[in-house]
Amino acid sequence: MSMFLVFIQKAISQGISILLGANGEIITEKSGNLNLGIPGIMYIGGVSGLVGAFFYENAVSSPVPLVGFIIALICSLLCASLAALLFSFLTITLRANQNVVGLALTTFGIGFGNFFGGSISKMAGGVGQVSVSVTASAFQKSIPGLSNIPVVGTLFFSYGFLTYLSIVLVFVTAFILNKTRLGLNLRAVGENPATADAAGINVGQYKYFATIIGGAIAGLGGLYFVMEYLGGTWINNGFGERGWLAIAVVIFALWDTRKACLGALLFGALSILYMYLPGLGRSTQELFKMLQYIVTIVILVVTSMRKNREDQPPESLGLAYFREDR
Amino acid sequence: MKFSGMRIRKRSKISKGEAVIVRLIAIVLALIVSGFIIVAITKLNPLQVYAGIIDGAIGTSRRVWVTIRDIIILLVVSVGLVPAFKMKFWNIGAEGQMLMGGLAASALMIYVGNSIPNGLLLLLIVIASCVAGMLWGIIPAFFKAKYNTNETLFTLMMNYVAMQFTTFCIVFWEKPKGSNTVGIINAASGAGWFPPFLGQKYGLNLLFGILVTVILALYLKHTKHGYELSVVGESPDTARYAGINVKRVIVRTVALSGAICGFAGSLIVSGGSHTISTSLTGGRGFTAIIVAWLAHFNSFIMAAVSALLVFMEKGAVQIASQFGLNHNVSSIITGIILFFLIGSEFFNNYEVVFDNSEAEEK
C-alpha cells in the first residue's frame, strides 16, 4: 500500500511538468498555432526562474524564501512569454511557417537553458553547480498540517504551489474555453480564422494572446521541474523529453485540458512504472519508456480512423492566416 | 476617404537578386546580434570573437575537414527531407530516421564487423541504414496515406520511439559494462569505418554528400517519380485525375526521404563518430527541416545555409571551450541565425505598403 502511495505521488510529480506544458500547448493550439517551440519554451521558463533566484540569493546575505519565489515566478513567466512572443511575431505577423519557427525555437531554447543553467554559476564567478535552495524550499513547501494526515495527506497535500496551480489552471482553462465568449471566440479563431474575422474577432490579437499565455503556462512547467522537482539546481538536458511528451498529451487528450490531466498522470506513471515492476532488466526498462510515445501514436491513428468530428484537431492548426488570401 | 498607416500585401514577384540581398542582410544582422551576445558573455572585443569563430571552424586543416564532414551531414538530411516536403508531407521525423540508420550501421559493425571483408561490410552498412530509416518513414506514411493521420505529430513521436530503442540497444552493447555508452566500435580493426578517400579521412563523406545531393536534384526534376510527387504535393485531386496512385506515391516518397535520413545516420556512425548514442543526431534532424524550408528546396542554397550554420556552430563551440563555457552556446547562435533567416522570408513573400493617398497618386 505504501509503495503504491509513493508510486502515485511520484507519478504526479513526473506528470506536473507535462501537464503545464500540455495546458499551455492546448491554449496555443486552440488558436490555430501549432507551437513546436514549447519544449524550448519550457527550458527557457525553467532556467530563467533559476537564474532570477540565483542572482537574488547571491545578492542578499539572508535570502527570504517568499521573495525568491516571487522573483523566480516573475522571471519565468516573463521569459517564457517573451519566447512565445517571438514565435507569435514570426508566425502571425511575419507569417513564417509554424513548424519551422517552432523547431528553431526549441533548438534555441534548449541551448539557452543548458547554457545558462550549466554556466551561470561559473559566469558569476562562483564554483560548482548553481543552487537556489532557499527559493526552491518555497516552491517545495507543502500545505502545512494537511500534508501530515496519513495517506490522504501524502496523496493530496504533499506537493508544492505549482502542482496545485497546474490543477487549478486545468479547470480554469476548460471553463474559459467552453463557457465564455473569450473561449468561444478563441476556438473559432483556431477552427476557422476567416469566419472569426468576419464575425469581428481580431484574429491576430487572439493568436498572440493565446500563444503568449500558453507559452507562459508551459514555462511554468520548466520552473516546476527546476524548483519543485530538482530542488533548485540544473542538470543539463535533465528536463529530457517532457516538452515533447506535453505535445503528445495534447493529442492524447484530444485538445481537452481535463483529459490532459489524466494523460499527464498516465504518462508520469508510465515513465516511472518500470521501477516498480519486478523482473525488468535495464534494457527492457528502456523499451518500457517507449510506451508513452506508442500510446500517443495509437491514439493519433485511432482518432484519424474514426473521423469523429468532435475529436479532431482545430481545423486551421498550423496554418497562417492572411486576410486578403480569401 | 483617406487611409493612413501600414499594411501588408503579397508580392507579385521578387527578383533573384533582391531575394539574395534580403537574405544577406538577415545573415549580417544575425552575425552582429550573435557576436554581440558572445561579446556580452566573454567580454572579448568583437573582432577577436569573429577571429575566434573563424579559427574554430577552419583554423586548422583538421577543423576544416570536421566542418566539411558536419556540413555534409546537415546537407544530406536536408536533401533527404526535400521529397517529403515537396509532397507537402511534414516529415519531422528525421531525428528518428537518422538514429535508426545509425543504429543499423552500429549493429552491423558490432555483429559482423570482423567476420566479413570491409568493402562488403560498408556496402551492407549503407543498405541497412537506408532500409532502417526507410522503415521509420514508411510507418507514418502508410497511416497518412490510408487514414490521413497527422504526419507532423506521428513522425515527431517516432523520433522518441527510435530514441528509446537506441537506448535499449546501447544497454545491450555497452562497453565497458555499466557505462551506458558503447565506446568506439571496432577501435582496433576499424571495420565498418569509412576508409580515407583521396588521402582524406572524410573524403568519402564529401563524395557521398555530393552524390546524394546531385542524384536527388535529378530525381526531383527529371524523373516520373519526381513529377508525380510534385503533383501530389500541389493537389492530390489533380493527381487522382491524372491517374497517379496517390497513396503509393506518398509511401514511396516518404520511404525515400526516410532512407536518405537513415543513410545520414551511417555517415555519422561509420563516417565520423564510430560510436552510437542518443545524442548522435545533435538536433540536426530538426535543423535540417529549417534548412530545407528556407532554401525552397534549392540544393545550392541548402548547401550554403548548412555551411553557414555548421561554421558558426563550430566557431561558437571553439570560443566556448576557450572560456570554459558550456558548448550549448552554439545552439543559441544557431537559433538566432535561423530566426533572422525565417524572418527575412517575409520580405521575400510580402511587401509592406505605406498607405498614404499621396503615395497612391504617384
Added chain:
Amino acid sequence: MDSNNVIELRGITKRFGAVTANEDVDLTVKEHEILSILGENGSGKTTLMNILSGIYRPDEGEIIVKGTPVTIHSPKDALALNIGMVHQHYTLVNVFTAAENIVLGLEGKQVLDMPQILKTIRNITDSYGFELDLNQKIYDMSVSQKQTVEIVKALYRGADVLILDEPTAVLTPQETQKLFTVLRNMKEAGKSIIIITHKLNEVLTISDRVAVLRKGKNAGTLATKESTVQLLAENMVGEKVSLDIKRDEPTNQKLKLKVDDLNYITPDGHKMLDHVSFEANSGEMLGVAGISGSGMKELLEAIAGIQTVESGVVHYYKDDDNEYTLTGMDPSQIRKLGVALSFVPEDRLGMGLVGSMGMTDNVMLRSYQKGKTPFVDRDSPKERSEKLIELLEISTPGTETPVRRLSGGNVQKVLVGREISSRPEVLLVAYPVRGLDIHSSYNIYNLLNEQKKRGVAVICVIEDLDVLLELCDRIIVMNNGRITGERDAKETTKDEIGMLMTSSGEMQSSTGKGL
C-alpha cells in the same frame, strides 16, 4: 442628396496587384428596398460588397453611411454601421452549433448565458419565419440551413443593410422561394437588402432596383419596373447578346458509351448516384442538367475513373466496335487500354491543372508516363504547349509561367486544349464556361462543337439552361443522384428542364404535377 439613402459609395477603386477589380464605382442603397447588383463573373460585384462589409479596403473612394463619411476597416466596423454580409462561401465554424455561430465575436457578459441567448435568437427567427434548430452542429446541416444561420447571424448583430452574395446559387427552386419570402418580410420591416447575382430572372423577381457592374465599372442603375431581361443583359455585357450558338445536326451517330445502373453513396451517407443509366453517341453533344450537388460531378468522375462506385458498369465501344468495361479502373489504367477518354473537370486549378506549374508540366499531366525510361520527356509537351498557345490564342508570358497567373479564360483554354489535343473519342466536360467572359465562353463552345463534328461523343454539364438548350442535341436531367428525364434539346423548353431538375423522377413529371 436623397435623404433615405442609407449608403452611398463614391468613386470606389480597388486593385489587386496588376488587376483592377473595381474602378471608380458609385452606388446608393435606400431604406425599404431590395437592390440587385448584377454582373458577370469577374465583374467586381463581390469585391465591391467586400469593401462595403470591411473585408477589403478600397484604394480610392468614399463610403458614406447615413450622410456621414466613414472608414470601414473590418467586418466589425461594418456591423457597427449595421451592415452585414452573407458570403457565398459560408463563414461558419463547423464544430459549433447554430447558436454558437450566431453569437460568435459579440460583446456581452463574458460568461455565456445560453438560455437567454437562445431566447433572443428565437425572437428573430419567429418574427421573419425562419426554420432553424439552434442546437444543431453546422457539419450536420444542409446548405440551405447553413444559409439561414448566416442570415440570422447578421440580423442578430443588428444588420439593417444585409448583403447576400449569390444566395440562390446552391438552393433548389423551393428553397429559393422560401428565401425570397423571408427577404420580402425583412424589406417590409424596413431593412435594406443587397443581392449579388448574375441571374437575370431573379433580379426581375425580387429586386426594386438593379445596379449593373461591367468589368469593375458602373454600367447603370435601373428601376426593376423599367427593365427587361434583354436590357439588363445588354448592360451587363455591354453589347447586344445573341445567344446564337451554332448547332450542327449530329452526323454518323454510333453508340460510344453506355452507362448501366451506376450507384454511389458518399462516406457520410448521401446517395450521389442512384441507378444512373444512359447512352452517349459519337458525333453528338449530350447535355447534363441539374442543380449543383445533384450528382453530375460524381457521374463524370465515375466515368473518368476518378470516382469508385458501389455498383454498375460503364461500357465503352471503341471505333473498331470492341467493347471495354471501364468500371473499377483508374485514369491511367483506362489510358493504357487505349481508350481515348478526355475529361475537363469543374475545378480547373484544383483538379484539372496544377496551378503552380507551367504549361509544359500541365500539358504532360495525362501523358507523362509515356516512354519506358524512368525519366520524363519535357520536349514534346513543350512543343505541344507552344502549338496550343498559337492555335487557341492563349495569352501567357511563356510555357513555364505558372498557369495560376493566367486569366480564367486562358486557364480553361489550357485545360480544354490539353484534353482535346489527345484526340479523344469521348469528351467529358463539367461547367466549361464558369467564370469566363462571353468571348471566352464562345471560344469554348466552338471548341466543343468542333469536337462533335470530329465524331467525338461530347458529354457536358452546363449550368446555364439557355446555353444548354442551344448547344446540346440531347439533354439528360439529374436530381438527387437520379436521372429524372431525357429530352431532345430542340423540342424541350427551359421550363420543362427546370421542372425535371426538381422532380423526383420521370414518373411524376409525366403524370403531371397535380399529383
